[in-house]
Amino acid sequence: MNELQLAMPALMAGFWVTLKVLVLAIIGGLAIGTVLALMRLSGKKWLSVPAALYVNYFRSVPLLLVLLWFYFAVPMMYNWITGKFFTLDTAFTSCVVAFMVFEAAYFSEIVRAGIQSIGRGQVSAAYALGMTYKQTMQLIILPQAFRKMLPLVLQQCIILFQDTTLVFAIGLVDFFRASYVRGDLMGYLTPYILGAGAVYFVISLTASTGVNMLKKRLRF
Numbered sequence: 001m002n003e004l005q006l007a008m009p010a011l012m013a014g015f016w017v018t019l020k021v022l023v024l025a026i027i028g029g030l031a032i033g034t035v036l037a038l039m040r041l042s043g044k045k046w047l048s049v050p051a052a053l054y055v056n057y058f059r060s061v062p063l064l065l066v067l068l069w070f071y072f073a074v075p076m077m078y079n080w081i082t083g084k085f086f087t088l089d090t091a092f093t094s095c096v097v098a099f100m101v102f103e104a105a106y107f108s109e110i111v112r113a114g115i116q117s118i119g120r121g122q123v124s125a126a127y128a129l130g131m132t133y134k135q136t137m138q139l140i141i142l143p144q145a146f147r148k149m150l151p152l153v154l155q156q157c158i159i160l161f162q163d164t165t166l167v168f169a170i171g172l173v174d175f176f177r178a179s180y181v182r183g184d185l186m187g188y189l190t191p192y193i194l195g196a197g198a199v200y201f202v203i204s205l206t207a208s209t210g211v212n213m214l215k216k217r218l219r220f
Helices: 002-040 045-058 063-082 090-116 120-128 133-170 175-186 189-218
Strands: none
Touching: 002 045, 002 090, 002 133, 002 175, 045 090, 063 090, 063 133, 090 133, 120 133, 133 175, 133 189, 175 189
């Protein structure tokens, strides 16, 4: 028990890193995914084709590969664009960018399905009232679409939370790596790994239960 109390600051620091990666990846992934979904639904090939290629590509490659690629590419791209050396936390920045880019492909499909679930009649009615495409999307379509797809978005966020353990591969000290390092140093690796697994299990199960309750409340 005393050992766990001593380890708690390091574990909480790791958990804080996990939360930061998760929240930033969700915000960035949703923003990019929404733009990609609108591009795919635009009806203009010069927009829909690149968006489709993007989505299909990132849905066809392993997340770990994307993570490693950005870990090596981000500093190089930064130096190429600015002419300066990368001074930020390379591992953290690379993880956030990789998760944003990768998850955007999945969020894009969710948003696209949400938009397509809204009846075409509402679009026609909005145009009949004199609304522009931008106003129709912002005021009529997207609010309804996001409400409908909220459970799917939250489910994807739970998967993303579990996937954050992959940052172990590039040395970012998230909750899982903090548990591993602490356990290894103290000679209690197995209990620490099992404990970390239990924490991920409880959080994911609780979140999944909440999503299922939300589905029933929204009558999906």
